Amino acid sequence: MNKQLTKDYSPYLTFNRSEWSALSRRSTIPLEDLDLQSLQGVNDRLSLSEVTEVYQPISQLLNLYYLNAKNMHKDSNHFLQMETKKVPYIIGIAGSVAVGKSTTARMIQYLISEWPEQPKVDLVTTDGFLYPNEILESKGLMKKKGFPESYDISKLFKFLSELKSGQSVVQAPVYSHLTYNIVRDEMQTLTEPDIVIVEGINVLQPPKNVRGKDKPFISDFFDFSIYIDAEEANVEKWYKERFQLLRSTAFKNPKSYFNKFAKMSEGEALAIADRIWKETNHTNLKKNILPTKNRADLIIEKGEGHSVTEVKVRKL
Template sequence: MNNTYSPYFEFDRTAWALSRDLPSLSLSEEEFEKLKGLNEKIAIEEATEVYLPLARLLHLYVTAFQNLQSKMNSFLNMPAPKAPFVIGIAGSVAVGKSTTARLLQNLLSRWNEHSKVDLVTTDGFLYPNKVLEAKGIMNKKGFPESYDINKLMHFISSIKSGEPALKVPVYSHLAYDILDDQALMVDQPDILILEGINVLQVNTQEPFFVSDFFDFSIYIDANEEDIREWYIERFLMLRDTAFQDPRSYFHKYASLTEQEAIHTATRIWRDINAKNLNENIMPTKERAKLIIQKGANHMIEQVLLRK
């Protein structure tokens, strides 16, 4: 494909796999199985053909960033606190953001130059359920207004300033709520991966956006019909696993028949997730530095890298 005048370098899967210039990195089948998502039926080749080249590319970006930091400190004669290279990962519910984030965290941590890689999800910055209920937006969880943007902005600006020992709220998918008695400690990592559906969204009421603090951003893309099928498939799997736990917020769905579960998941997708995708998430795709496009089988088919 002639993409001379496109804002992107466009790679099909074969071309992207051949573009890698890899050090001695590898990922075992067992490691890969632990890192991939609940219903992502993808083979180890997904890691070797797509994520290893991506990790190598990011390694180049990170080392250039670290070198520039060092030279700037020398030029200014004003050593600054260590600031991480920040990677944002965005995309719809059920599209595979968590798998991408975990794989990149695992692979990027294997370089001595940036072995400390922390992963934070924006779920921890959702308002607690009691606040969402008070605001009357419990049915809009995941929409921009359901996040404590001030808290998220304070975290991302603090970590970019080199502030140590930052505490991040912990979100429980079992309880479907913020856990008041738990926190994740983020202490000056070499790389921070921030994963969430909202990380590329623009809040026109604020002078800064979360993405202003990113050094690299990734959008996971797929056809909406495929994502809907993945969401329903995952809902059915959770009905038979996590929803069976009496402590689960969604325990009420554990006894649904398959047809009832499909109907319920379809309704939730239509009324909440599809609306959020089309109104708030998909419009941010072009703001990403790199777009990963998936096919109906979850496999990555194309990679677009902004020039």
């Protein structure tokens, strides 16, 4: 089968960076004073050209989908001769640990908030739906933190169901990367959002150990989904680079769960990072995360230095 024919059978339209950038429309979103430092992760390298060439066209595409959903809701109400309550448009963002999900989510949140419609957009991470460390320890799952079984999926389903049922005020649990645990007695409150971005490694995964036949997927609640992809060697490199950067910053905080790593020699710390990658993150990526890539509506392919090289959009 020739290359062109194979490409035609793909469920995605593929654009290299220059092709994708050429799709961008003139925008009124102010980018001159954009604080990239506040949006990018510990070792992400987000540039203004990355914003204008990659994320701005993604934002413009999302705007088309969002407006079409609003119009469909209005037309459906007219046809059904009833007024159903507005529900938020939900965008899911998935990908491996250290691939840059948080940076992408914050960037998209900023661009969406600057749309002409000025929608109210909230960002929620699924870290808050992890079981507390005490429960993970009792189940012997601390080394599998981030695996599907380490999440309170019923709580996540309840949160998403409340959003999609049109409930005015919805709350999500909060997670602290400092203490590496759920923050007790603290919740993130969402009040009548127009758009909600749900970011996490697990958001496109199918339900595990399903006994019933009608168990929903988390992604069933999404209106649009994004997967951030990169070569495994790059992701491993970024993870270890981030680990080393955190040793000289956040890990030095006496309250940090990982404070002990800041006191180790560089060789000892690198050995720990390598072990965590191999035993946890690599296994989770191969077994649970990467197989969900082709369930996404849009795939962002990254190369060296977190630079986006390609964008794939699911065909309609």
